[in-house]
Amino acid sequence: GAVVSQHPSRVICKSGTSVKIECRSLDFQATTMFWYRQFPKQSLMLMATSNEGSKATYEQGVEKDKFLINHASLTLSTLTVTSAHPEDSSFYICSAVPGATGYGYTFGSGTRLTVV
Amino acid sequence: QQQVKQSPQSLIVQKGGISIINCAYENTAFDYFPWYQQFPGKGPALLIAIRPDVSEKKEGRFTISFNKSAKQFSLHIMDSQPGDSATYFCAASKGPGGLTFGEGTQLTVNP
Numbered sequence: 001g002a003v004v005s006q007h008p009s010r011v012i013c014k015s016g017t018s019v020k021i022e023c024r025s026l027d028f029q030a031t032t033m034f035w036y037r038q039f040p041k042q043s044l045m046l047m048a049t050s051n052e053g054s055k056a057t058y059e060q061g062v063e064k065d066k067f068l069i070n071h072a073s074l075t076l077s078t079l080t081v082t083s084a085h086p087e088d089s090s091f092y093i094c095s096a097v098p099g100a101t102g103y104g105y106t107f108g109s110g111t112r113l114t115v116v
Numbered sequence: 117q118q119q120v121k122q123s124p125q126s127l128i129v130q131k132g133g134i135s136i137i138n139c140a141y142e143n144t145a146f147d148y149f150p151w152y153q154q155f156p157g158k159g160p161a162l163l164i165a166i167r168p169d170v171s172e173k174k175e176g177r178f179t180i181s182f183n184k185s186a187k188q189f190s191l192h193i194m195d196s197q198p199g200d201s202a203t204y205f206c207a208a209s210k211g212p213g214g215l216t217f218g219e220g221t222q223l224t225v226n227p
Contacts, residue, residue, distance in 0.1 A: 034215070044160070046215065049214055104165070105162065107160050109158055
């Protein structure tokens, strides 16, 4: 089945530094990937849509200069949290859609970011 | 604005019982309605999904009921097991766009 791999699973960084999270589709090509954020005990909120070879589309209220997304290939999208602050601490999860239908989203295992 | 509302927030059932979680949506352009199961510290896993041209879909112990006119859909888990204890999310999307999630339901199945 379709597998999405996310790395790292956990990261702790100091306030003011940047952190990069990778999302890979292992056995399929994904022209579109999605990035979500989930705070403890809360639901998943769509942050942005990552399109291979073009600029990402950000949801309202998400700072595009803070959350840099690069989708350089059909199997890899990266999310960089720049100048991280404690309020950016959250669970970041990516997803991708295998197949041409545009449905059947598969999620990665998530990255727990803690900013100290 | 919460476009997908989910209830109940938490649910406790006995082993072998039926778990029922409900969702209502507002955007009539939504055309894909999946349900996800999430364990702590893990990404959500797709359980079952439905398109609006179907009123019911069953896969094993999981059934989705869909009411297009009422803009509601529900998940039924038959013969609930302690291993089903997790957080369940309904979601919706328009075309191949990103998912809008409900608030989640914490399901506990007592042995």
